[in-house]
Amino acid sequence: MNPLALVALVALAAEPGAAPRKLTFQEVLTRTESQSLELQAARARLAQAQELSSKAWSGYLPQISAGASYTRNNVEATFALPTGYAIREVGGPTSDDPNLPGAPTNFALVPVGVQEVPIQKLNQLGAQVQLNQAIFAPALCMAIKSAGIAEDVATLNVEAARREILFGAAQLYFGAAGLLQAVTVQERLLVVYTAREKDAQVSFDVGAQPKVALLRAQIDRARAEQDLLRARNSYLSTIQALATLLNEPADFDVVVPEEPVLPEGIEQLEAAVQKRPDVVAAQRNIELAETGRSSVKWRYAPTLGLSAAYRWANAAGFTGQNTSWAITLGLQWVLWDGGLREAELRESSAKIAEAKANASAAENRARDEVRRGLLDLASARANRLKAEEQLRLARESQRLVDVSFKAGTATYLEVTDANTSLAAAETGFVGETLNASLAALRVLKAAGMFAPTPLAPQQGEQ
Template sequence: MIALLALTLTVSTATPVLTLDEALQAARENSLDLQVARARLEQARLASNRAWAAYLPTVSVGGSYTRNSNEAVVAFPGGGPEIVIQPYDQLAAQAEVRQAILAPSLWPAIRNAGIAADVAELNTENARREILFAVAQAYFGAASYQEAIRAAEFLLQVNQAREQDTQKRFDAGTVTRVALLRAQLDRARAEQDLVRSRNAFASARLALATLIQRKADFALELPPVPQVPANSDEELIKQGLEQRPDVAAARRNLDLAVGRRTGVWFSYAPSVGFSGVYRVSNAAGFTGQNDSWALTLSAQWTLWDGGIREINLREESARVAEASAQQKQAEARTVEEVSRSRLDYENAKANLAKAEEALSLARETQRLTEISFKAGVATYLEVADANSALTNAEVGAISERLQTSLAALRLLRAAGLFMKE
């Protein structure tokens, strides 16, 4: 942990402070990318309902009115009643019910729709984690830039005080004009560094605000370095293979490809259906009845369709091979990312420890140089070099802390532990 300088300026209390947890919650609620992913998930779930609907009965009703040019009447021999088979104004209504009894091609379609919904849900979860990962990265980066502003403000304070002291010494004739010019130059450089740090922070804060869909009117607090479980690489790799949603989605995509190929095989089977129709009309017809009904049991078996099924079968087999390769690729990528992220994290921790040690030495050097300068032992150039070394050590420690935090986030993400619900 890097202790903040005692003389650094704090953020104005009028500026609201946005914590990392608040930023992540804002992303959950406001992220447009996450809203898109959730909408696609809902579409996938509706596809499952659509697949089931093909196996449910369908009911339809209809009616018609026809004006005929002539009326047709049938009279039976022997003085029987006349039957109007075509009136001038003909009215008719019909109700029909259809139900698939044996539809083999629908069985894998229903199962595949459920798998597709699983894939969509896993992709949505992966998108959620990636969005929150991007927000966390942006937050740590912006917070580090804010700390760099404080280091730059401290250096400016030191150089302003040094310039005032040198001006007094120059007026008293104890230092040369060169020393005064050097003090003024150091102060000008410190002002320029402060402006550069503020602009970098403003840009990083704007990027974070865009991710969470809010105004860039907040200050930040630098979070501690994320904690990484003290597991071996093998354990982290196992966790990544089990808990990463992109790996799980790749596996379910393979199941979906196999299911679609199975669906092509089932299309070779015959289908059986049932339908029932009820009709009513003011035209009695030859039966003499104004209403009628019919029940039909039908079977259909496509023996040859021009080779379309064979083409579909080869196409789906190729997709199975593609999905299998993508699954292996996702698993291999997980192994590589965990191993590389672990190395990056260990390297970043070592660099941070050295940076903190260098910062401690630079602070002590600057303190002793100040004391020596006031005692007339050290020169102004030595003081300026000590102040510059302290600033560089501050900025270096802030940078190494940022790199360590980002490396920890990447390792957690690679192992499937970042923002796991």
């Protein structure tokens, strides 16, 4: 097959139809923020965590319940309730001796009229409304405080996850941009090798070059076609991964972005570490553990609660009324619970020590990431300068060898070596440029300066 025809087929396979749309780096971050399914799941987890305070407050707010019942009894029972009373004589003289005075007459209240009051009906109905309210419950107050801190920690953890997702999108974007540059390099090299093959064919036809030179040119052109196809497939694969993260079709191209700009001075970067979501979350976990220990201590105190109930039944009972109400003020004090509170105090003290160690480790890890990231960035920038110098020298060498070859003073092997060196230099420069940009991104992420927009306001913020 004609080499130019093969190049055209490869280009058509890589770019079917109309030219794809271009997405800038900032557009990708914005789309990831709004369309990523992973971020949607993170926001859903945050919405769940933000209900912790409502759940904790539910234990301290009034609890109102209502109920009704129906009972089928085997027998019906009634109670005789007098409707009125009268004074009646119940005694008189009790002695038969006429010389003794008679006993006084006795009087008593005697019920007059009786009403049958049912105390158990055959079909018995009842209804009740009850109110329970905690008045003094210190442990519940500590639970409410802990819930608020737990919400903040959950918000910080989700924000850290958000930044990781956006950083993953940024890495994919810069990787795709580097591969796009590699495709451009391979396309240019393929044009060079194709032209070289054409020159070798002309030289062979006129007898100026041996056939081995033509075969070598054909081999170089075939290798360049394969390298171009491999580079394009790698680029399309990265675009597909980025499209999956964005939750949209892979019908776009990337634009080569500028290298991220870092603030001056490592002190500023290390100071920013204190605002990283994972570091702040580790610090808030100390407060959460301390609040948990306070909650255990307050369980030694008594609790006071109020309970009120209103009842109705179709059987009046002994009071003769179908409705009744009661208010109860109750005090409960657990004097000994088998040592549970003491064990939980020891456990909470260990949790505080763990939280403090984790917070210190998070700060040290963040500072270490910044320092190592700066070292990697310095190495990447130095490598990029060397790669740029090698590229300049390789281009000059290839130009000189090409002039010599056309003048008949250089062999095709020298031309091949010069082109191979140029290809390696261009590919190396693209790779080192990508490494420098990714190293700068990693430093920004380590310092907590990458995508710092909060996912949701923290407790107490507007």
